[in-house]
Amino acid sequence: MLAILGITFPIYVIIALGYVCVRKGVFRPEHMPQFGGYVMNIALPALLFNAVATRDVGEVFDLTYMAVFLVGALATIAVGFAVFGGLGLSPGRRAVAIMGTTCPNSGFIGYPVMLLSFPEIAGQILALNMLVENFVIIPICLAIMEASKGRGEADLLRKLGRILLGVIRRPMVIALVAGLVVSLSGVGMPGPVLRVFEMLAASASALALFVIGGALVGVPFRGNRGVAVMIVLGKLLVHPAMVALALLAVPLVGLAPLAPDLAAAVVISAAIPMFSIYALFAQELGHEGMASIAQILATGGAFVTLNVLLFVLL
Numbered sequence: 001m002l003a004i005l006g007i008t009f010p011i012y013v014i015i016a017l018g019y020v021c022v023r024k025g026v027f028r029p030e031h032m033p034q035f036g037g038y039v040m041n042i043a044l045p046a047l048l049f050n051a052v053a054t055r056d057v058g059e060v061f062d063l064t065y066m067a068v069f070l071v072g073a074l075a076t077i078a079v080g081f082a083v084f085g086g087l088g089l090s091p092g093r094r095a096v097a098i099m100g101t102t103c104p105n106s107g108f109i110g111y112p113v114m115l116l117s118f119p120e121i122a123g124q125i126l127a128l129n130m131l132v133e134n135f136v137i138i139p140i141c142l143a144i145m146e147a148s149k150g151r152g153e154a155d156l157l158r159k160l161g162r163i164l165l166g167v168i169r170r171p172m173v174i175a176l177v178a179g180l181v182v183s184l185s186g187v188g189m190p191g192p193v194l195r196v197f198e199m200l201a202a203s204a205s206a207l208a209l210f211v212i213g214g215a216l217v218g219v220p221f222r223g224n225r226g227v228a229v230m231i232v233l234g235k236l237l238v239h240p241a242m243v244a245l246a247l248l249a250v251p252l253v254g255l256a257p258l259a260p261d262l263a264a265a266v267v268i269s270a271a272i273p274m275f276s277i278y279a280l281f282a283q284e285l286g287h288e289g290m291a292s293i294a295q296i297l298a299t300g301g302a303f304v305t306l307n308v309l310l311f312v313l314l
Contacts, residue, residue, distance in 0.1 A: 004310045007116040011109070012303055014206055018213025032214040036108075036276065039208045044107050045175035046200035048130060051123025052179025053189060060183065064255045065128050068266050072243030073137045076102050076270075077144075079238055089227065091148035092285040097227055099141040099281060100294050101234030104272035106133060107172075108208035109299075113268065113306065115205055117314065118261050123201070125265045127176060134173055139163050145285060212276060212299065219279070219292045228293035231274075235298050236305045240271040264313040271309050273298035 021027050052060050080098035089097065104110055106129040114122040139160075146159045167173060182189065189197075244267050250257060258266065274295055282291035 004307055004314065007113065007310060008303060008307050010116070011112050011209055014209040015213035015216075015299070018210035019216055020213075021210075022214040022217040027214060029214070029218055032211050035207055036211045036215070039108065039204055039211060041171045043200050043204035043207065044111075044126075045171040046197045047111070047123055047204050048127050048172055049175040049179040049182075050194070050197040050201050051127050052176060053182035054194070055124065055183060057180065057183050060124055060127055060180075061131075062124075062128060062258070062262060064250060064258050065262050065266055066132050067255060068243060068246045068250065068258070069129065069132045069269065070136055071246040071249075072239065072266075072270055073102050073132070074140075075242040075246065076234065076239045077140065079242070080234060083230070083234075084227075087227075092145070093224070093227065093287055093290070095141075095145040095148040096282045096285055096287045096291055097231050097234070098144055100231040100274050100278055100291060100298075101239055103133065103138055103141060103275050103278065104129070104235070104239070104269060105212075105275040106130060106269060106272060107204075108212050108276055109302075110269055110272040112205045112209055113272065114265060117268070117310065118265055121261060121265070125262070125269065127179075129269050130172055131176065134167050134170065139167060142281070145281065148285065215276060216296060216299070219296060224287075224290045225293055228290050228297060231290075231294040232298045232301055235274055235294075236271060236301055240267050240309065243267050243270040267313060268306070268309055271302070271305055273302045 018032075022029055022032065077098055080101050081094070084094040084097045106126060110129060111122060111126045114125045118125065142163050143160055146163075247258070247263055247266060257263075276295075278295055279288045279291040282288045
């Protein structure tokens with residue numbers, strides 16, 4: 001158990017440090033988006049580029065892993081539709097709840113967890129998660145949110161087109177594609193260039209966790225707390241359970257089995273709390289209070305659920 005705490009304890013200490021530093025005025029709340037922007041636009045793209053460009057394409061893009069992660073997410077969305085729809089929630093509130101149960105924070109929390117749990121393949125895991133999340137899961141959730149607004153079909157199609165264009169323009173997606181091009185070319189990068197990307201990548205983990213903690217300061221704790229708790233249960237329990245079930249189904253559909261580390265990583269990846277901009281998306285539908293409560297509770301509750309999951313799987 002001490003070995004498991006050795007993974008989660010440093011992560012939550014840095015999150016707590018970010019919270020205390022902002023709470024005590026060492027940094028201001030408006031600094032957190034700037035720090036987060038560095039992580040999202042420079043450090044994580046450098047990490048992803050390095051992870052893909054320095055590996056063989058067949059090693060990076062594990063189709064079984066991606067299929068398991070995707071099927072688990074789609075199953076969670078289906079469960080969310082059934083459960084939250086059965087509660088009689090408005091389409092907008094249901095859409096926000098579904099996004100909260102399905103979109104993990106693979107960059108800011110997931111990567112540090114993987115770096116401490118599976119240091120040799122942490123970059124590969126992040127690349128696989130980001131591919132599935134950015135190209136499929138997040139666009140689906142955004143489409144559900146757009147559909148909940150009740151706009152016309154033409155309006156919705158235009159919005160979906162903008163969503164997909166926005167995905168392609170993200171620095172992390174550009175970095176993934178660039179890394180893929182370098183990997184396919186077979187041309188190795190010079191040592192000094194590699195060290196630049198390695199240094200930038202090394203700055204991602206601690207700063208990302210610090211931002212998570214600092215961003216929690218001043219978050220409104222007002223909203224539908226009952227639904228927020230259900231979102232947390234969906235994210236921390238249902239989502240990893242659906243991915244685990246998808247993993248069990250791999251032999252039944254003829255896919256190549258996952259290596260033990262990747263099998264554990266895909267379930268753990270689903271158990272990570274929702275991504276940091278969740279409340280911003282929810283704000284578009286007027287449910288940022290509910291989303292903020294869910295985010296705070298999930299970030300704290302994951303200390304327990306991740307420890308249990310790591311103990312079982314590692």
